[in-house]
Amino acid sequence: MLVAASASAQLFDVARLDADPVPAQVLAGGHARDFVSVDGQSIFETVKKPRWWRLTARQSVPAGENPHLVLRTPFLNHVEVWRPGDVMPVRRGLIGDDADLSFSTRALVVPLTEGLTAGEAIYLRVHMTSPAPMPISVEPLAQVHRRDLRHVALRTLVLGTLGVLAMLAFGFWIGIGERSYAFLFVTLVAQSLYLVCMGGEVRLVPWLSQWIGSDPRAPRMFGLLAVLASNSFFAFYLNLRDQQPRLMQMIVGCNVAVLALLAVTFASSASLIALIANLVLVVSAVTVFVASVRGALQRQREAYFMLLSWTPMVVLVVLRVGELLGGWTNPEWMEYAFPIGFAMGGLVLMIGLTDHMHQLRRDRDHANHLATYDALTGALTRSAVTERLDALAAAAQSARRPLSVVFFDIDHFKRINDEYGHRVGDQTLRIVALRARNRLRTYDLFARYGGDEVLVVLPDTQLREALCVAENLRAAVNCRPLSIDNRLFNVTLSLGVAELHNGESVEKLLERADAALYASKYAGRDRVTAYTAARVRVSATVT
Numbered sequence: 001m002l003v004a005a006s007a008s009a010q011l012f013d014v015a016r017l018d019a020d021p022v023p024a025q026v027l028a029g030g031h032a033r034d035f036v037s038v039d040g041q042s043i044f045e046t047v048k049k050p051r052w053w054r055l056t057a058r059q060s061v062p063a064g065e066n067p068h069l070v071l072r073t074p075f076l077n078h079v080e081v082w083r084p085g086d087v088m089p090v091r092r093g094l095i096g097d098d099a100d101l102s103f104s105t106r107a108l109v110v111p112l113t114e115g116l117t118a119g120e121a122i123y124l125r126v127h128m129t130s131p132a133p134m135p136i137s138v139e140p141l142a143q144v145h146r147r148d149l150r151h152v153a154l155r156t157l158v159l160g161t162l163g164v165l166a167m168l169a170f171g172f173w174i175g176i177g178e179r180s181y182a183f184l185f186v187t188l189v190a191q192s193l194y195l196v197c198m199g200g201e202v203r204l205v206p207w208l209s210q211w212i213g214s215d216p217r218a219p220r221m222f223g224l225l226a227v228l229a230s231n232s233f234f235a236f237y238l239n240l241r242d243q244q245p246r247l248m249q250m251i252v253g254c255n256v257a258v259l260a261l262l263a264v265t266f267a268s269s270a271s272l273i274a275l276i277a278n279l280v281l282v283v284s285a286v287t288v289f290v291a292s293v294r295g296a297l298q299r300q301r302e303a304y305f306m307l308l309s310w311t312p313m314v315v316l317v318v319l320r321v322g323e324l325l326g327g328w329t330n331p332e333w334m335e336y337a338f339p340i341g342f343a344m345g346g347l348v349l350m351i352g353l354t355d356h357m358h359q360l361r362r363d364r365d366h367a368n369h370l371a372t373y374d375a376l377t378g379a380l381t382r383s384a385v386t387e388r389l390d391a392l393a394a395a396a397q398s399a400r401r402p403l404s405v406v407f408f409d410i411d412h413f414k415r416i417n418d419e420y421g422h423r424v425g426d427q428t429l430r431i432v433a434l435r436a437r438n439r440l441r442t443y444d445l446f447a448r449y450g451g452d453e454v455l456v457v458l459p460d461t462q463l464r465e466a467l468c469v470a471e472n473l474r475a476a477v478n479c480r481p482l483s484i485d486n487r488l489f490n491v492t493l494s495l496g497v498a499e500l501h502n503g504e505s506v507e508k509l510l511e512r513a514d515a516a517l518y519a520s521k522y523a524g525r526d527r528v529t530a531y532t533a534a535r536v537r538v539s540a541t542v543t
Helices: 023-027 141-176 179-199 206-212 217-237 245-267 271-297 301-324 334-372 382-399 413-420 422-437 463-478 506-522
Strands: 012-017 036-038 051-057 067-072 078-082 090-093 107-111 121-127 134-140 403-410 445-450 453-459 482-484 487-489 493-499 527-531 536-540
Touching: 023 078, 023 121, 067 141, 090 107, 134 141, 141 179, 141 334, 179 217, 179 334, 217 245, 217 271, 217 301, 217 334, 245 271, 271 301, 301 334, 334 382, 382 403, 382 445, 382 453, 382 506, 403 413, 403 422, 403 463, 403 506, 413 422, 413 487, 422 445, 422 453, 422 463, 422 482, 453 463, 453 506, 463 493, 463 527, 493 506, 506 527
Parallel strands: 493 527
Antiparallel strands: 012 036, 012 051, 051 121, 067 107, 067 134, 078 090, 078 121, 403 453, 403 493, 445 453, 482 487, 527 536
């Protein structure tokens, strides 16, 4: 079975003619001495004007194997295939009227119905608008179809993955308004459009393929847009503006260059634009890679995902740009490695960005918890209980249901701090809060209002019931001494109770409860005092 030509088994002697004479002269051998031998088994041009190439068979290829001439990775190039005696050539291209839809976009395929004899020449008139090597091989039809099926499967996987990731990024952007998802969405869409334009799948959309044709400007603009969006995404994702400002300046400079190239591309399709664009791409890739390495050394979580996604891409970009610049010819697997790298990089970045959003959510939840609950006692904070008390008071007023509050603090708490130290004082607060909270209902609110002062909110509770609750709180604390750091000492509470009156504001309610608390202090401490509408009444004393 025939296989692709390799360096060790070359099928053709390849030669190029740096001119474009009429076909009859070339086929008649009028320029045979003008052809210059070229090493390797690929066609590569850096100029856009048509040129002639000659492939001279080194060995015979029997017609019984149904051989086909295969030119891989043609991109936007068009080729005319001539054999001596032909009146009209076989024209091939991935897009436009020359496209042969019976084969995939993997290669330009031309049947060699009569086979080849050793020494026979095939002439190619090449119009290369995409300067990239086109490897030459001869394959039997069965092998062409097998490789086409593999090509279609891999391209479908890559483009489908990019499409799904783009839709997810768009959905997240619309759903949560996170700007980084917008950058990722534009990057994935631009990469997909670049791949379908260069790979030829755009021919499945006739009106779009007619618009693009063989004009390299459309894929070039999509490629530049992908670089612009990806640079913006990386800068935003890694927070380069704050973390690595110098590298941020490099990214900004690359983006300015990309914008300038986009503007020029509208007016010109010169090859110099592609050369400069590839250099900007390499600089951008290396800059992002360096930023990721530095971020990883600083233990930046996002940088680990960037390294995982971008390290293979840096290698692939360098290999790809080197081939486009004529430095070398990449192996066949590079045809698939580059788009697969796009898809896998996008997948890893989507996972990394989702992890980043989860981390932000965890940080937000942690901040909300700190704002809602006191770290020492586990009680609600003053701001949290005030917000909830406002809502409970409004509901109680509307439904004409009772609501009471209890203010209490620890008697002689300053003395405990002075005599035993603040550590013992903190432990005292924690134990008092634990004992008091165990005497409350699940829907009662328990909050540290400030210092050693605690506010208890009792929904659906009248004053006389609230007095009983306050007595339970007092008894829960002074029923037995506290033992902290081998120190044993008694702790008592002074408490003030007030019930919400019809039309009364929360501020007024708390003022009355606070006044009742201070009345307990002035009456000798370790007691409960109620503040009624008419007067302050001590309802319980030391027992």
